[in-house]
Amino acid sequence: MRHLDSIKSPADLKGLSEADLKILAIEIRQFLLESLSRTGGHLSSNLGIVELTIALHKIFDSPEDKIIFDVGHQGYVHKLLTGRMDQFPTLRQLDGMSGFLKRSESEHDAFEAGHSSTSLSAALGFAKARSLKGTKEHVIAVIGDGALTGGMAFEALNHIGHDREKVIIILNDNEMSISENVGGLSKYLDRIRTSNNYYKLKGETEFILSKVPGVGGAMARGLKRLKGSIKYFFVPGMLFEDLGITYIGPVDGHDLPALIHSLDRAKEANDGPILIHVLTRKGKGFMPAELDPDKYHGVGKFSLSKGVTELPAAKTLSQTFGDKLTALAGEDERIIALTAAMCDGTGLEGFRARYPKRFFDVGIAEQHAVTLSASLACAGMKPVFAVYSTFLQRAYDQVLHDVCIQNANVTLAIDRAGLVGQDGETHHGMFDLSFLQPLPNMTIYSPKDAPELEATLSHIMRREAGPVAIRYPRGVAVTLLPFEGAPDAPQLERCEGDDFALIAVGNVFANGLEAYERLSALGFRGRLINPRILKPLPVDALTEAIGDTTAIFTLEDNVLTGGFGERITLALDPQRCNVVNFAVPDHFVEHGTIQQLHERLGLSGKRVAQRIQQSLVTRNMKSHSASNSRAPETAANGVDYE
Numbered sequence: 307m308r309h310l311d312s313i314k315s316p317a318d319l320k321g322l323s324e325a326d327l328k329i330l331a332i333e334i335r336q337f338l339l340e341s342l343s344r345t346g347g348h349l350s351s352n353l354g355i356v357e358l359t360i361a362l363h364k365i366f367d368s369p370e371d372k373i374i375f376d377v378g379h380q381g382y383v384h385k386l387l388t389g390r391m392d393q394f395p396t397l398r399q400l401d402g403m404s405g406f407l408k409r410s411e412s413e414h415d416a417f418e419a420g421h422s423s424t425s426l427s428a429a430l431g432f433a434k435a436r437s438l439k440g441t442k443e444h445v446i447a448v449i450g451d452g453a454l455t456g457g458m459a460f461e462a463l464n465h466i467g468h469d470r471e472k473v474i475i476i477l478n479d480n481e482m483s484i485s486e487n488v489g490g491l492s493k494y495l496d497r498i499r500t501s502n503n504y505y506k507l508k509g510e511t512e513f514i515l516s517k518v519p520g521v522g523g524a525m526a527r528g529l530k531r532l533k534g535s536i537k538y539f540f541v542p543g544m545l546f547e548d549l550g551i552t553y554i555g556p557v558d559g560h561d562l563p564a565l566i567h568s569l570d571r572a573k574e575a576n577d578g579p580i581l582i583h584v585l586t587r588k589g590k591g592f593m594p595a596e597l598d599p600d601k602y603h604g605v606g607k608f609s610l611s612k613g614v615t616e617l618p619a620a621k622t623l624s625q626t627f628g629d630k631l632t633a634l635a636g637e638d639e640r641i642i643a644l645t646a647a648m649c650d651g652t653g654l655e656g657f658r659a660r661y662p663k664r665f666f667d668v669g670i671a672e673q674h675a676v677t678l679s680a681s682l683a684c685a686g687m688k689p690v691f692a693v694y695s696t697f698l699q700r701a702y703d704q705v706l707h708d709v710c711i712q713n714a715n716v717t718l719a720i721d722r723a724g725l726v727g728q729d730g731e732t733h734h735g736m737f738d739l740s741f742l743q744p745l746p747n748m749t750i751y752s753p754k755d756a757p758e759l760e761a762t763l764s765h766i767m768r769r770e771a772g773p774v775a776i777r778y779p780r781g782v783a784v785t786l787l788p789f790e791g792a793p794d795a796p797q798l799e800r801c802e803g804d805d806f807a808l809i810a811v812g813n814v815f816a817n818g819l820e821a822y823e824r825l826s827a828l829g830f831r832g833r834l835i836n837p838r839i840l841k842p843l844p845v846d847a848l849t850e851a852i853g854d855t856t857a858i859f860t861l862e863d864n865v866l867t868g869g870f871g872e873r874i875t876l877a878l879d880p881q882r883c884n885v886v887n888f889a890v891p892d893h894f895v896e897h898g899t900i901q902q903l904h905e906r907l908g909l910s911g912k913r914v915a916q917r918i919q920q921s922l923v924t925r926n927m928k929s930h931s932a933s934n935s936r937a938p939e940t941a942a943n944g945v946d947y948e
């Protein structure tokens with residue numbers, strides 16, 4: 307029997323010898339590879355953190371001790387060691403186990419995340435509560451070198467160093483964010499990594515200090531000064547210690563005895579916050595992932611023998627965006643592309659290669675990226691910040707304060723708008739319309755497919771009229787209908803009659819089209835409108851497109867509150883129109899495929915058709931006799947009433 311099979315909780319680790327733990331690490335890697343090859347998931351970060359997670363659970367006593375994982379994408383080993391092995395076949399699937407930590411899943415998941423750089427603030431909160439309650443548990447934050455580039459992490463370090471509360475920070479340094487890590491901090495860690503001589507000397511000095519009994523007075527001061535000058539000579543700055551946080555390391559993160567020793571040392575120490583600098587290799591143990599950790603950061607199903615085999619090229623909307631922006635940058639040298647550590651995901655690889663001087667990866671620093679964009683715009687450039695909708699939430703005040711108030715010519719290319727699928731509730735981009743629509747000066751576009759995205763981007767880069775957001779979903783670059791008309795005017799895409807008008811925003815226009823065709827097949831004759839521009843709301847053009855229709859339906863993948871539907875409902879004449887909004891309801895949405903989630907929320911083509919049909923039948927029954935109803939048979943035939 308494998309050791310892994312006998313581990314139902316961290317308590318089962320305690321009796322294992324170091325030799326057994328090393329075998330366990332091999333078993334865990336094997337398990338992760340086999341399981342994730344079938345489900346997909348965040349592979350390389352988890353392969354890299356196997357020994358560290360084992361050591362953490364060996365030394366500390368979860369759930370009393372609080373282990374907080376930053377982002378949480380590297381929490382699979384923790385899930386395995388806390389009794390969730392049999393849930394791995396359902397990882398990130400509808401109603402299955404989350405890809406992140408969830409308090410509802412386990413008492414060992416102390417704090418939830420999905421967005422980066424929150425763990426240090428969270429750890430300090432637990433530590434302060436401990437002091438106030440007078441309890442004794444340990445608080446440990448596990449943060450990656452990428453997550454440490456986020457502003458929140460700096461804010462928390464500043465507070466932790468000052469506060470002196472005992473928090474154990476494990477810096478899991480694999481020299482990678484999703485792509486290569488960037489910035490001065492990354493270079494600083496690199497210097498530490500290569501300053502072995504310093505650590506030898508520092509270690510020896512500490513050893514001398516600890517061994518000389520009753521060392522005191524001038525001698526102690528001399529030795530301390532010596533230690534200090536060695537430190538400054540070999541590692542300028544010594545950032546963490548200068549902030550007031552004791553630094554231990556670097557420690558080989560795949561050497562279990564060394565990890566156990568360092569964690570034990572930190573556990574026993576009494577004095578203030580400690581940072582243990584652990585060096586790991588992303589993708590450890592699976593050669594394709596070690597060689598290309600970026601590609602294996604998040605994977606779909608893959609082959610254990612061949613790794614991720616290239617799929618027949620299905621171009622994504624992100625790539626459509628990136629390619630088009632690169633082409634436009636060839637015509638206008640003021641165009642600048644920015645990303646906050648999501649170069650690949652936002653389709654900017656080509657731009658980076660073609661125009662490296664006009665490409666900025668700022669690290670996980672969305673707030674900084676937005677303000678940087680604002681000042682670039684004020685200096686006459688045309689910055690385009692490509693950002694996932696969910697991560698833009700971080701930079702709301704910067705959008706408001708630095709971009710919109712100054713009417714700066716900044717383009718927010720909002721990728722992963724709408725539901726994103728398996729990352730679930732922390733990652734769905736279902737709020738951007740609600741938080742951007744209220745902002746004065748903001749213009750918002752929502753193209754329905756790849757050609758429209760290209761046309762809209764060209765239009766935006768020419769117009770130079772203040773802040774713009776263009777939102778598009780995670781997915782394949784399809785062409786739904788040929789592009790006609792203008793990118794900034796609503797398009798009446800289908801017009802067969804006045805039974806109903808469906809206004810479907812770009813992200814879910816495909817669902818609207820399917821619903822329209824289903825209703826057409828049932829004999830309903832309506833209109834299908836693609837609004838294209840959501841702010842300023844083109845009320846006159848939409849009113850014209852609606853024509854004499856009085857049954858209006860809106861479809862969007864934003865939450866209902868503050869969404870597009872709500873705004874158009876307020877704008878249309880209530881005496882004449884009856885407007886029904888289909889949108890994401892007022893609750894966080896779980897993980898699953900986008901199609902499954904649309905189905906569950908009543909936003910799929912099929913469900914929208916059913917809901918419209920039901921609504922029309924009810925209206926007809928109210929206003930006419932039952933015999934005048936257009937399709938009573940189908941209404942009674944399997945409609946899922948809501």
Ligand SMILES: Cc1ncc(C[n+]2csc(CCOP(=O)(O)OP(=O)(O)O)c2C)c(N)n1
Nearest residue numbers: 351420421422450451452453482483484647
């Ligand atoms: C605010 C925010 N921006 C971007 C991301 C996307 N993201 C998830 S993991 C990750 C890289 C994190 O790097 P690191 O902390 O070093 O962990 P590693 O994957 O190397 O283990 C990024 C950029 C995020 N989760 N949150």
Ligand SMILES: CC(=O)[C@@H](O)[C@H](O)COP(=O)(O)O
Nearest residue numbers: 377379420604651722729780
């Ligand atoms: C953990 C995290 O935030 C990212 O790794 C995210 O899962 C990437 O999402 P995409 O797969 O949509 O690029």
Ligand SMILES: [Mg+2]
Nearest residue numbers: 450451452482
């Ligand atoms: Mg990293």
